Ligand SMILES: O=P(O)(O)OC[C@H]1O[C@H](OP(=O)(O)OP(=O)(O)O)[C@H](O)[C@@H]1O
């Protein structure tokens with residue numbers, strides 16, 4: 001097994017790049033069908049989602065736009081339970097369909113917070129697209145409209161996701177090994 005070390009933790013291969021790309025293509029096809037004619041604004045939640053957003057957005061074939069916001073709630077391998085806005089949204093989203101693009105929905109605190117913020121700005125519709133979803137870890141009553149891959153409750157890195165800011169550049173996804 002190709003174990004890798006990031007700082008004090010070991011990780012093993014979990015989801016390879018081919019499976020990731022196949023899952024993204026399926027999600028993109030659903031978005032292309034559901035949101036055709038709406039010129040949706042994709043909102044990539046930095047930092048983690050930048051790799052997923054780049055691959056997803058290039059599979060989108062309908063008229064659409066993309067922008068970015070930055071939130072932070074994790075420290076090491078744990079959610080702090082507090083969601084901090086590092087960079088807010090500049091665009092006017094009144095009466096627009098927006099698609100929030102996340103790398104992962106875990107406790108759900110981040111996406112819940114973002115949806116509350118966006119709702120106050122009177123969009124037409126808010127959809128959520130996430131590469132990964134951990135149903136067993138969810139602590140909020142939120143819906144994720146487009147999930148590429150469901151995973152159990154274990155800490156992962158790679159493909160944009162970090163451990164202590166390291167590992168975002170890994171092409172595949174790795175899971176922590178005990
Ligand atoms: O569902 P939750 O438990 O709220 O976790 C999900 C959030 O955690 C990660 O962000 P993080 O705070 O690690 O910042 P980062 O994107 O800069 O890595 C990820 O990008 C999500 O935004």
Ligand SMILES: Nc1nc2[nH]cnc2c(=O)[nH]1
Pocket residue numbers: 074104105106107154155156157158161162163
């Ligand atoms: N790197 C990383 N960030 C997360 N943010 C929420 N869950 C996770 C996870 O499993 N890994």
